[in-house]
Structure formats: structure tokens, C-alpha cells
Amino acid sequence: MLNYLLQLIRKTWVMAEMEVRKLLHDPTELITRAIQPILWLGIFGEALSKIRAIPTEGFTYLQFITPGILTQSITFVSIFYGLAIIWERDMGLLQKILVTPTPRLALVWGKMISAGVRGLSQAVIIYIFTLILQIHLQITLLSILGVVFITMLGASFFTGLSMIIASIVKTRERFMGIGQIITLPLFFASNAIYPISIMPSWLQAVANINPLTYMVDGLRVLLITGNISRLPFDIIILVIATFAISFLSAYMYPKVVV
């Protein structure tokens, strides 16, 4: 058991390290991925903030949606990890890794951590952009550590989800379609760009079981409201959902090669 745990930690680290090295060899991806959240904040956010029709708990609309846009950006980075797995399967890399004495969970956790690192780079870019747009955020040591933790958890959850989808659909073409179908409804059926209170009751029910809602809520507490009473609940939900999906993903995704 101890041996298994040591293997798990060691190999998770190796997988994550190699993913980060890839990013360092070619960081242009980080820049291109930053365009979408900048457009959401700079165009969508700026335009809707003029309407003042959405209740935003006493904060500006740009403040209100910043955690939502960060969450969306992390979700989009993570959800395409499934595509990477299909690509690695087509290349033969996945088969080669699967026949090494490596716990499947280490392969999943390695990808999850690397998605988290990519997510953090998005957080840094969005922080910088909020400074340019003069959107006031809470920047304390606690809030930064909390954002790092929630970003890693959220990125991990959506990476696990995408790996499960990849193991079911098996082809890039189908994954692209399903990826779009899943990410947009998750985003709109959450509190990312409007509060749950203005939704019809059926959508509120969906939003309340959507992990993205808890991620946005946690980030909103840390970045804007500072009302940390809800934070433990958000984090517990995200931790449970992430662990559950990582075990399911470790079971499911080797099937992508069959």
C-alpha cells in the first residue's frame, strides 16, 4: 500500500512535470488562450455593465463577472485535455505509457495538475487585465492562495470529466462536438455571468448541482465579497467532486485505446 502511494505521488509528479515542460518549450498557447477571457471581460462585460439590469450584490458588473470569466477560461483549458488523450492515442504515446508499470490514477492526476498550471496562467493574465480595466479585486495572501487552490481543483474536475468523455466518444470529431455541447450549458447554467436568484426554478436546480457554480462562488468570495462563510462548503463540494471524477476517469480512460 505504502509502495503504491509512493509510486502514485512520484509518477503523478513526473507526468505533471513533463506537461509543464511542454508548455515552457512553447508558451504561445497561453497567449492565444488568453484572448477569449479578455474579449468576455473587455467587450461583453463592459457592454452589459452599462445596462445595470442584473443584480450584482452591490458590486459592479465587471467585478461580478470576473470570477465567472476566470472559471470559464479554466474550464475551456481543461475540457480539451480529453482531446489531447485521443491525440496521444492516435499517436501511440498513450498505449506506450499504459504498458508501463504506472498507476492509472497517476496518469489522470498528472494531467489534472498540468491543467491546473495552465489554469493558473489564465488567472495571472486575468489579474493583469483587471488592473488595466481598473476592476477592483481583493488581493491578499489568503485570497491568492485560495484562488490557486480553487483553480487547481476546478481544472482537475473538468480535466477528469473530459477524459471520461474521451473514453466514451473515442474520436476527435465526436469529442469536439460533445465538448462544445457540454461546456457552454455548464457555463450558462451557473452563476458565472448572472446570479442564480434571477433564474427560473428549474435552471436554479441545475445550477445547484453544477460544480462550476461552486467554483465561481468560491472565487467570487475570495476575489470580491470576502464573505468566507460559504467558502468551506464550496471547497468541500469541489474536493468530493474532483476525487470522485478522478477515480472514475482512471477506470474509464484506458478504454480509449480499445
Added chain:
Amino acid sequence: MDKMIIKVNNLSKNFGSIQAVKNISFEVKQSEIFAFLGPNGAGKTTTIRMLITLLSPASGDATINGHSVIHQPAEVRKVIGYVPQMISVDGSLTVRENLMLMAHLYDVPYRECDERIKQILEFIDLEKYAGSLVRTLSGGMIRKLEVGQAMLHHPDVLFLDEPTTGLDPIAKRHIWEHLVELRDTFGTTIFFSTHNMEEAEDVCDKVAIMNAGEIAAIGTVAELKERTNKKDATLEDAFIFFSGNELQTNGNFHEIKRTRQIQHRLG
């Protein structure tokens, strides 16, 4: 007495109603170069995938150095290396990083990693390219790197699935020089599939001819030729004699697409 490192006993595999591998049995000696010869769709890749624990057999069992592929897959994974038909290195990492990744995944002790990687880089003649991104290498170099990755942990058996597909004749010869040297240096058993008759005839100690999911014949190249009772018989004559077919190397749409993709990637 020679040790049998691979023992396959009544192994079979179905995909839906198609029986891809039909109750095959054979043994491979330690340090042998063993060729699995047959056309596309004969069941070669499926058999290899069962032996390396990627696919579960429908029935039967196989052991690699005494470890059952069904009951002890984790043990099997420690003693094998695998080079898939497709390009299985990460083009976004350097040569050294690709070797480092596999060294860690194969549990090479941390203290020995650098030394092993150095040895392998010398062995595959890629020392000068250690810091280069793999996507900048030629096809032959990439195959050599893949072989290097699979031998970092000194496996008992190295499985290669059509290792020279898409390579030019010079690169093919280099790959085989390295594989023979690997066997001579470390005593590694080399098990490879191919539909290239000349390759099988030139390098292997033993050949199994596989056709339509069955082993049609098994033996040394000389034995198989002799059993055709034809003067100056070639291995291709032996193949036709035992399988009743000419070797069709074209395959179906999916196989052609994959072969062309590999050729394209290898440049």
C-alpha cells in the same frame, strides 16, 4: 536447456462476432529474435496487445517470464518494453526529456537515471541531439529514440509492432543493427510483427506465420522453406504454402490511412 520466456496457451480474442485471434499457442526462447509474419488484419497486433496487457484475452492465457498477462499484468509491465507501430514519442519534448519520462515511468532508480540515459543516447547515436525537440528529428532518429525509450529499464522482452513501417531502407538497416546489438549486449528477447518478408528473413531466429487469426506455421526460416518441398524456396513461397494466400499488404481503409499517416510523420 533454453528458457522459454514467452508461453502462449490457447489465446483468443473476439471483437463482436469477429474472432480476431483463434486459440493460438506458441513459445519463444529467451534472447531469440522472433518475427510474427502476416498480412494486415491477420491478428498480429491484437496478439501483441494481449501479450503487453493492453487487451484482455477472451480465453486462454500467456506468461512473460513466468508472469500471467491476465492475473499479474502489473508484473508483466515491469519486464517488457513496447514500441508501437505509430509514432509514440512526444514531439513537444526534447530527446532527453522523452527518455527521462520513460525512465521514471519504468521505475529506473533516480540515482541511475542520468547514467542510463547517457548510455542509451550513446547506444542509439543521439548524444548530439539530446537537447533537440523531437519534432525536429528525422524518421529514423525517432524510431531509434523509441527503441531507446523501451530499453531504458533493461526489459526481458521488447515488443515491436511493425517497427520499420514508413522508414527508408537505410533507416531500416540502422534500426535492425541496433536491435541485434541490443539482443547481443543485454540478451533481450525481441518479438516483432511485420508484413515485410525480407526483414523477417534477414534478422530473425524464428518466424510464426499468422493468417486469419491462426498460427499457420512456426519454425526457423530454413525449416519453413524446407517444409514447402520446393527447391530455392523463399520465405514468401513458405507463406503462400502455409497460409494458402499471397501476402496482401494493402489492408483496409483504416489500415492504409494509418500507414500513410505514419509515413507522413516520419517524413
